[in-house]
Amino acid sequence: xxxxxxxxxxxxxxxxxxxxxxxxxxxxxxxxxxxxxxxxxxxxxxxxxxxxxxxxxxxxxxxxxxxxxxxxxxxxxxxxxxxxxxxxxxxxxxxxxxxxxxxxxxxxxxxxxxxxxxxxxxxxxxxxxxxxx
Numbered sequence: 203x204x205x206x207x208x209x210x211x212x213x214x215x216x217x218x219x220x221x222x223x224x225x226x227x228x229x230x231x232x233x234x235x236x237x238x239x240x241x242x243x244x245x246x247x248x249x250x251x252x253x254x255x256x257x258x259x260x261x262x263x264x265x266x267x268x269x270x271x272x273x274x275x276x277x278x279x280x281x282x283x284x285x286x287x288x289x290x291x292x293x294x295x296x297x298x299x300x301x302x303x304x305x306x307x308x309x310x311x312x313x314x315x316x317x318x319x320x321x322x323x324x325x326x327x328x329x330x331x332x333x334x335x
């Protein structure tokens with residue numbers, strides 16, 4: 203990934219990069235800050251049941267935000283929230299709790315998937331409207 207980014211910057215030095223760092227790699231699931239990009243998106247909240255405990259969401263968010271410049275000075279750690287509206291659906295209240303954690307931990311942005319699923323649920327849309335002001 204870093205080789206691709208370097209080539210992109212060679213072609214256009216003004217280009218900015220973002221990417222959802224996936225898949226999840228043990229023993230270092232939060233490796234996105236090792237990617238030489240401006241906006242590494244790292245998973246702090248899982249899509250599938252069982253949804254991660256909110257303490258884990260907070261722990262991962264802290265690392266994403268605190269370590270955003272650990273390897274590259276221009277990095278802005280972006281927490282990624284996994285959201286599906288199928289049998290793994292999270293409640294709007296749960297998503298609101300996740301947004302609260304992001305705010306409390308100082309996140310400067312958020313990335314989510316999947317927007318199409320979010321737009322199907324008016325309560326979820328309301329939570330996003332309230333939290334993306």
